[in-house]
Amino acid sequence: MLGSDGHESNYDWDFIQHYVKEDKRDRSVTQDQHYWGAEIASNPPTVSYNEVMNSDQGVADLTAKIQKYGFSFISSTPSHDPDLTRQVLERIAFIRLTHYGGFYDFIPDLAMADTAYTNLALPAHTDNTYFTDPSGLQAFHLLSHTPPPGVSAETVQGGASLLVDGFNAAKVLKKEDPKAYEILTQVRLPWHASGNAGITITPDRLYPVLEVVDGELGRVRWNNDDRGVVPFGEGYTPEEWYGAARKWDEMLRRRESEYWVQLTPGRVLVFDNWRVMHGRSAFEGIRRICGAYINRDDWISRWRNTNFDRKKVLDSVIG
Structure with a gap:
């Protein structure tokens, strides 16, 4: 082949056929997803702090x-020093820096204009x-809870924590109300963070609540406190979206959807x-909570490279 x-x-010839005629990337680098509801409380996924700190396994x-499962606990994590929590999280990948900082350690003092820095109830988001x-x-680690x-x-x-799969x-919604599911995948919304002086963050474009790629749900984006005005001209009226x-x-508030758990120091x-x-x-x-954000691509890379051999990983991402 002569280039310009x-x-x-x-x-x-095999290489050309590989890429021209079909995609033969190794699809065995996958993980079956287990969907769950309130019943997960009987046996939530858990690994120990020592296991994570002492081995790639x-x-x-x-x-x-x-x-x-979409989540896991790390049990028996020392709670006397938040830096030990940071270290165990960095075993997954580096901590993401945002306008909240990097590794966070906070109490409900409204140091940031965000509901996380209050003692108010928060719905699933x-x-x-x-x-x-x-x-x-x-990640969240409850370091202490001092009573009034x-x-x-x-x-x-x-202060019980709520998790919803x-x-x-979305799977149940699609079955019970296909029209509602369709609307939440089609109507793109404005989202923003603008409560703190000097900070106005918004995505590169409008995104729907349920983001579907190639027919598969890939991401949920749901926080009423961050949502802007429901737009017109998205194929459905605001009334239909609401x-x-x-x-x-x-659906999110159904008892069978909610997993409630009281976080404790060390978990x-x-x-x-x-x-x-x-x-x-x-x-x-006063609750003292520490934790962090980690980028999607980085933790997925860590998952691949600790659960599969190098050749299989490369075959899955390069072909």
């Missing part, structure tokens, strides 16, 4: 569970809807922010 610059390249187990590329993973003055430390003070909810959104919201929660929505109940007192 006069350079001659030679290719085997531990990282392989952790990332495989996140791929399969995804983070970073205002980014073109929302963070792939998010005069309240015993043994008294439950709220967005892919499972009707579909109400159906979606009702790190890591979840797929493209799939699993999170929330919490209101709480009293």
Whole structure:
């Protein structure tokens, strides 16, 4: 083959057939996804801190569970020093830097104009809807929960965490109300972060709640606090979108969709922010939470390279 610059390249016939006629990339580098609801509480995916810190097999187990279930706990993580939480998360990949900083360690003091920095109840949502590329993973570690003055430390003070499998909810929605599912995949919305002075972040374009690629749901983008005005001219009226959104919201709030868990010091929660929505109940007192965001591409790379051999990985991404 003679290029326009006069350079001659030679290719085997098998190579040409490989790319011209069909895609023969190795599709065995995959992970079956297990959709779940409230029943996951009986046996949530978990790996230990020592496993993750001491071997790549531990990282392989952790990332495989996140791929399969959309989340995993890291048990027995030391809680006296948040830097140890940072270290275990960096076993997956480097921490993403955002306008919130990198590794975060905060209390509900409204240091940032975001509902996460309050003690209010939060419904199921995804983070970073205002980014073109929302963070792939998010992690929380409850370091402490100090009760209000005069309240015993043994008294439950709220702040239970909520997880909802967005892919499972979308599957049920598509079955029960195909029209609502269609609307949420078609109507593209404005998203933004503009509560803090000097920060106005919005994606490169409008994105729907349910992002479908090649017929498969690839990402859920849902946070009413970050959503702009529902636009006209997207094939459906705003009234139709709101009707579909109400159906979606009702589905997320069903008892069988919700997994409630009380986080405790030593138990790190890591979840797929493209799939699993999170929330919490209101709480009293002061909770200290640390954690981080991790990029999607980087944690998927780590999953591939700890769960499959190098040749299989290259065959899957190059061909």
